[in-house]
Each structure stands twice: as structure tokens, then as C-alpha cells.
Amino acid sequence: MSDDNEVIRRSADEPAVFGVLFDRHATSIHRYAARRLGQQAADDVMAETFLVAFERRAAFDVGVADARPWLFGIATTLMKQRARLEAKAWKGMVAALAAEITPDALERSDEQIDAERMSRRLASALRALHARDRDALLLYAWGDLDYEGVAAALGIPVGTVRSRLNRARRRLRGAVGADPTSDLERDHGRVDAAAQRA
Amino acid sequence: MDELTLLRNAHDEIEPPSDAAMAAAKAALIERIEAESVVGAGAPTAGRSAAGRPPREHPWRRRVGFAGLGTVAAGGVIVALVATNVLGFAGWRGGADAAAAAVLHEASVAAIANSDPVVGPGQYLRIDSSAVYGTTVGGSAGGASASFLTIVEEELYIPADRDDEWVWIRPLSSVYETFGPESEEAARLSMEAVTAGMGADYVERLRAPRGEFYGSPALHDPARLDSLPRDPHRLLNQIYTETAGAGQSPDGEALVWIADTLRTGAVPADLRAAMYEAAAMIPGVTVTEEQANLDGRVGIAIGRLEEADGARQDLIIDPATGQLIGERRVQTRDDGFGFPAGTTTSWTAVTTSVVDAAPEGGTPNGRHDDQGCVKGEQPGSFDCPNKR
Numbered sequence: 001m002s003d004d005n006e007v008i009r010r011s012a013d014e015p016a017v018f019g020v021l022f023d024r025h026a027t028s029i030h031r032y033a034a035r036r037l038g039q040q041a042a043d044d045v046m047a048e049t050f051l052v053a054f055e056r057r058a059a060f061d062v063g064v065a066d067a068r069p070w071l072f073g074i075a076t077t078l079m080k081q082r083a084r085l086e087a088k089a090w091k092g093m094v095a096a097l098a099a100e101i102t103p104d105a106l107e108r109s110d111e112q113i114d115a116e117r118m119s120r121r122l123a124s125a126l127r128a129l130h131a132r133d134r135d136a137l138l139l140y141a142w143g144d145l146d147y148e149g150v151a152a153a154l155g156i157p158v159g160t161v162r163s164r165l166n167r168a169r170r171r172l173r174g175a176v177g178a179d180p181t182s183d184l185e186r187d188h189g190r191v192d193a194a195a196q197r198a
Numbered sequence: 199m200d201e202l203t204l205l206r207n208a209h210d211e212i213e214p215p216s217d218a219a220m221a222a223a224k225a226a227l228i229e230r231i232e233a234e235s236v237v238g239a240g241a242p243t244a245g246r247s248a249a250g251r252p253p254r255e256h257p258w259r260r261r262v263g264f265a266g267l268g269t270v271a272a273g274g275v276i277v278a279l280v281a282t283n284v285l286g287f288a289g290w291r292g293g294a295d296a297a298a299a300a301v302l303h304e305a306s307v308a309a310i311a312n313s314d315p316v317v318g319p320g321q322y323l324r325i326d327s328s329a330v331y332g333t334t335v336g337g338s339a340g341g342a343s344a345s346f347l348t349i350v351e352e353e354l355y356i357p358a359d360r361d362d363e364w365v366w367i368r369p370l371s372s373v374y375e376t377f378g379p380e381s382e383e384a385a386r387l388s389m390e391a392v393t394a395g396m397g398a399d400y401v402e403r404l405r406a407p408r409g410e411f412y413g414s415p416a417l418h419d420p421a422r423l424d425s426l427p428r429d430p431h432r433l434l435n436q437i438y439t440e441t442a443g444a445g446q447s448p449d450g451e452a453l454v455w456i457a458d459t460l461r462t463g464a465v466p467a468d469l470r471a472a473m474y475e476a477a478a479m480i481p482g483v484t485v486t487e488e489q490a491n492l493d494g495r496v497g498i499a500i501g502r503l504e505e506a507d508g509a510r511q512d513l514i515i516d517p518a519t520g521q522l523i524g525e526r527r528v529q530t531r532d533d534g535f536g537f538p539a540g541t542t543t544s545w546t547a548v549t550t551s552v553v554d555a556a557p558e559g560g561t562p563n564g565r566h567d568d569q570g571c572v573k574g575e576q577p578g579s580f581d582c583p584n585k586r
Contacts, residue, residue, distance in 0.1 A: 015231045022227055030215040039213060044489065046215060047223035051230050081496060082489065122204055141205045172201035 004067035008060045018057065022050050025068055029075050032143040036079060037086055045082075049075045069152035072143050076135050076153060125175030129168055136161055137168040294483035298500050301485060301517050302478040306471040309520025314467045315552045322355040322365075324553045325463035328493050330374050332543040333388060334535045345536035346385035347543070349374035355556035356409065356464060360420045364409040365556040368402040368564070377538055396565065405560030412563055413573065420464075428468055430475035437476065449480050450504040453511050457525040460513065463548035470520065477513065490514045490523075493547035497523040508533060509543075524548055 002010075004021060011018040029049050034042035052074050053060075053067075060070055079086065126134060132154075139150045140161075150165075151158045215223075293299060317323045329352070334345040350371035356364055373389060376382040393400075409416030427433045437452045445451030456473050459465060465473065477483055482502045490499035492514045501512030508531035514523040526545035529537050537543055561567040572581050 016228075018231055019224065019227060022224055026220060026223060027214055030219075031212055034212045034215075041488075043215060043219040043223065046219070047226050050223065050227045054227060054230055118204070122201065137205075141202055169201055172205070175201075 003065040005060070005062045005065050008057050008067065009062050011054075011057055015054070018054050021053070021067055021071075025071055026050065028068065028144070029071055032072060032139075033075055033079065035142040036138060037082055041082055045075055045078050048078050052078065064152065066149075069145055069149040072139055072145060072149070073153035073155065076139060080131070121175045122172060125172045129171060133164045133168040133171075136164040137172075140165060292481045293479040294477065294481075294500070295485075297485045298483050299478040301498050301500055301515065302474040302483075305515045305517045305520045306474040306478075307520070308518060309467045309471040309474065312467070312519045312521070315550075317356075317358045317552050319358055320554070321358050322553050322556050323358075323464070324551050324556075325354040325356070325548060326550075327352050327354070327461070327463065327546055327548045329546040330542070330544055331371075332535075332537065333385075344377075344380040344384040345543075346376045346381045346388075347374040347541075348372060348385075353557075354409075354463075355553070357556075361408055363405050363407050364411075364416070365560055366402075366404040366409075366411055366564075367557060367560075368404070370396070370398065370400055370402075377536060377541070381536060396568070400565075402564040402568070403557070403560035404562065404564040406562040410562070412566070423465060423469060426469060426472075428472045430472050430479060433472050434476040434479055446504045446506045446509075449482055450502055450511065452480055453477060453483065453502050453513075457511055457513055460522045461525050461546040461548055463522075463550050465522075467520070470522065474515070474520070486510060486512050486528075492524045492526065492545060495523045495547065499526075501528075503530060508539075522548065 004024070007017055007020050026046055030042050030046040033045035037045065049071055053071055056074075060067065064070070129137070135154060136150050139145050139153055140147075143149075143153070145153060147158050147161050147165075150161045154161070156164075294302065315323075328349060330347050330349045332345055332347055348371040351369065353367040354364065355366070370393065373385045376385050404411045409419070415422075427436060434452065437455050438448055441451040441455050442448070445454060456477050460470065460473060477500065480502065483500060484502070485498060486501040486503075487499035489496055490512065495514075495516075497514045497516045499512040499514050501510050503510040508529060510528045510530055512526050512528065514525065515521070516523055524545055524547035526542050529541050529543045530539060532539045563571070563573075
């Protein structure tokens with residue numbers, strides 16, 4: 001099966017093959033958008049992302065095999081117009097997160113109160129992040145892109161991704177109560193499956 | 199648990215897109231792909247199939263409403279309240295819901311911050327508008343009525359010195375949307391009748407000092423706009439007073455008044471800001487659509503549903519700049535006039551810019567002058583030799 005860049009290159013003369021990209025990546029774009037904006041808006045973002053991608057396909061760097069960072073970048077830009085929805089989605093996240101951490105909702109333990117407090121703080125810390133840092137963080141955490149992928153999606157150098165992620169994570173970490181000064185690059189607690197996936 | 203794990207766990211249960219959503223998105227993409235393929239093959243771009251102008255009342259006055267019944271009593275109450283209350287009516291009975299009020303407030307602040315472009319000496323404020331209106335025919339003699347939508351795209355040039363000559367370019371309208379065979383036939387007949395006199399390519403050109411086209415003062419009359427209060431409470435009270443007795447309800451009509459005034463495109467930033475704040479004080483106003491697309495531009499729709507007739511009046515605002523993208527009326531339920539429930543029965547999208555020149559030509563009464571009509575006895579009426 002041909003790589004994404006081959007599909008896009010061919011679509012210059014044969015527009016119809018562009019549909020292949022949709023079949024490959026629509027679901028993951030949707031998943032990322034749904035986490036940020038909720039299910040309904042994600043439907044729109046998914047659809048619009050591929051319309052925009054099709055119209056701008058001439059601008060795609062055909063030296064890059066994987067189109068996901070490019071598509072996620074488009075989706076992220078489209079989501080900027082929906083900042084209001086995003087704030088609402090975060091409120092929902094607080095509830096979802098609290099339930100996730102303490103499944104037993106009947107016994108309201110100290111632990112649950114802590115979990116709720118923690119998720120509320122996390123949500124408000126997310127809201128307080130600079131939009132640039134937030135985009136980098138959420139592409140990484142929810143879009144499952146690695147550093148290079150985030151860099152390509154946002155059109156910034158990898159070093160900048162690193163510093164934005166560090167800053168964002170430090171803010172969140174400070175908000176949820178962990179030690180904000182620890183060195184994030186050497187953080188053993190981090191769940192970094194995406195970064196190890198090439 | 200570290201912050202990244204916490205973040206990843208949040209929303210981990212997210213549902214994949216539904217089959218319907220996937221199918222719709224894929225279909226939209228295919229459609230776009232095919233459209234491009236057709237253009238690439240050299241097919242002609244879509245042209246205007248028919249052009250014409252439905253009968254209408256004074257331009258810029260509010261569109262012919264299908265409502266209008268049962269308003270007298272409500273109007274009476276309002277007049278009494280406004281007349282007897284020094285404080286007025288605004289802000290007493292709650293206002294827009296919190297989300298709508300927040301959007302309107304934000305837009306109001308942005309309108310002030312992004313002040314209007316300056317129209318220098320000799321320049322013009324150019325207002326481009328696309329307006330869609332509903333037309334309903336039939337319904338008499340036991341027959342069902344049929345409705346269709348027409349669109350007209352106009353340009354208005356307002357000189358820096360508003361006492362100078364204004365220029366207004368008005369092509370004939372064309373059919374925008376029909377709803378089934380009867381509607382299509384009604385639209386065809388209506389367009390035929392309209393274009394029979396002047397020809398489909400006719401463009402009406404008007405030129406008159408102070409924008410007094412057809413011998414009537416402009417709704418954009420700067421003196422009138424200048425005289426309106428900039429304090430939102432006072433403004434809303436004045437609106438309630440001016441609109442007393444019209445429309446289905448005082449609140450609904452107040453929002454319609456605001457929409458009608460804003461859609462002229464000539465409202466200065468400070469007044470626009472006050473109007474947004476006034477709208478935030480109207481009970482029943484809510485965010486009706488987060489991502490409303492009007493004529494290709496996207497903004498937040500703020501509106502109010504009139505329960506009595508199921509019509510919803512929306513303002514579509516770009517909250518970042520405080521610019522009005524346009525306004526629309528949505529018929530939320532079947533009203534028996536031939537518009538399917540959910541039809542946007544009219545909308546206006548406006549854009550403004552500053553230009554160095556206005557088109558040549560034009561007369562104060564436009565098509566009436568072109569047809570050799572003379573002023574009638576009623577203000578704004580004309581007697582024409584070939585009156586149809």
C-alpha cells in the first residue's frame with residue numbers, strides 16, 4: 001500500500017484518490033477533536049479537515065510519508081474557531097475524570113474529593129494555558145503525535161515543541177499538586193507511548 | 199499519577215464517529231473532489247438562471263412578515279408600561295441567557311476596540327449586501343400557497359460627507375431556493391413577470407443626496423443613527439417605544455428592530471456596541487448556533503424564538519471583532535405557507551469597506567425614473583405609464 005505522500009502526489013492529477021486519506025485517518029482526527037470539543041463538533045471538524053486538506057493538497061510536503069501531522073495541524077486550526085465549545089468540553093471533562101479516578105461514586109471518600117479537586121484544577125489549568133502551549137500539549141496527549149509530529153502539525157521547530165510541552169506540563173503539574181520543579185525530560189512517571197512510536 | 203496520565207485518562211472513553219457522520223463527511227469530500235474535477239474539465243461556472251424582482255415594499259424597511267396577528271393587545275400593554283414608567287421597560291424582566299449575554303458583551307467590547315475604518319474626504323463607505331427573502335404566492339380561493347426564496351446582491355456607497363450624493367446599485371433578484379414542483383413553478387412565473395418589463399439584465403442605479411432614494415429618508419440616515427442613545431438601557435427603552443404594537447411580542451420585535459438596523463451595515467461602532475448590549479437585555483435571547491455559516495462566513499448566532507409563530511430571529515456576529523456578519527430568520531415549524539420546517543426564510547449578509555470612488559450614473563428614483571413614472575400622491579408612491 002502506498003504511503004500518504006504518494007496518495008497526495010497522485011491526487012494532483014487524479015483528485016478521486018484523495019478519498020483514501022479519509023479512510024485512513026478520519027477516525028483518529030475525530031477522536032482528537034472529540035476529546036477537545038465533544039462528539040458533535042468533532043463530526044464537523046473531521047469533515048472540514050478533509051475538505052481543507054483536499055483544497056490545500058498542493059502545499060503538502062511530499063517528502064513526508066505520514067500525512068497525520070499535517071491533518072492534525074489543519075484540525076487544530078479549525079478548532080480555534082470553536083474555543084467556546086472547548087471550554088464547555090473541559091467542564092464535562094472534570095466530571096468524567098473524577099469518575100475515572102474513583103469508580104465507586106457511592107462512597108464519597110477523601111480520595112474522591114481529592115480526585116475531583118484535582119480534575120477541576122487540571123481543567124482550569126488547561127483553560128489558563130496559552131493557546132500555543134495547549135495545542136502542543138493536546139496534540140501530544142490526545143492526538144498521539146510524537147515531538148516531530150507536533151512540530152510538523154504546528155509548523156514549528158522540534159525544540160520549540162519541547163519547550164512548549166515542558167512549560168505546559170509544568171503548569172499542569174503545579175496545578176494538580178505535584179512538584180512543579182522536577183525535570184520533566186527525566187520524568188519516569190510519564191506515559192510516553194506516542195514518543196516511542198516513530 | 200502524573201499530569202500527562204491524568205490528561206490521557208480523561209475522555210479515554212470517547213466514542214468513535216458514527217457511521218452516519220463518517221458517511222456524511224466522506225460524501226462532502228467526494229462532492230468537493232468531483233466539483234473540482236468538473237471545473238478542471240472546463241465546464242462553465244454556474245450562471246444566474248433567472249433574474250427578477252418580487253414585488254416589495256419600501257426597500258430596507260422590514261420584510262413583509264407573515265405574522266402580524268394578535269399583536270395589538272401586546273402592543274397596548276407595552277405602550278402603557280413605557281408611558282407610565284419613568285424607568286422604562288428594559289432590564290426589568292431578566293435578559294438574554296448567560297451564554298448569549300457573554301457573547302454579546304464580548305462582541306460589544308470588540309466593536310469598540312476594533313473601531314470602524316475611517317472614510318476620508320472624497321471617499322465612500324461601501325456596503326455590500328446579499329439578501330435572501332421569502333416570497334409566498336397563492337393561498338386564495340382554497341388553493342395551497344407556494345413559497346420560494348430569492349436573492350439580491352446590492353452595493354451602497356455612502357459619501358464621507360453624508361449630505362453628498364449616495365449611490366445604490368441594485369441588480370434584479372434571482373431565485374435562490376424552491377421547495378418542490380409548485381414552488382418551482384411559482385418562482386418561474388414570478389420571475390417571468392418581473393423580468394418581462396425591464397429584461398433580466400436590468401440593473402437599477404440610484405443616486406440621491408443624503409440617501410433619500412425614492413423620495414424617502416434613508417434608514418441609514420446618519421442624523422437618526424446619531425440621535426440614538428449609546429446607553430444600552432436607554433437605547434432598549436427607545437426601541438420598545440418605537441416598536442410598540444408591531445410584531446408578535448415586544449421582545450421579539452425589539453430584536454428584529456436591532457437586526458434590521460444593524461443589517462444596513464451603516465451603524466457606527468459605538469452604536470453597534472450599545473445594540474449588542476441592548477440585545478443582551480432582551481428576555482429569551484440565547485445562543486442559537488455556535489458555528490453559524492452565513493454566505494460563507496462563520497460566526498456565533500444569537501437569537502430569539504417567537505413561540506407564537508415559530509419564527510426565530512438571529513444575529514450572526516463575529517465575536518472576535520464585534521462585526522455583524524448578518525442576520526436571518528428561521529421558520530422552526532411548518533407555518534402552512536409552503537416553507538418546510540427549519541427553513542431560513544430570509545437572511546442578509548453585509549460587508550463594509552472604504553473605497554475611493556462610486557459608480558457613475560443613477561437617478562433619485564431609479565427604475566421609476568427609467569420607466570417614466572411620476573411621483574404619486576402618497577409619499578414614496580409612483581404613477582407609471584406601463585403600470586402592471
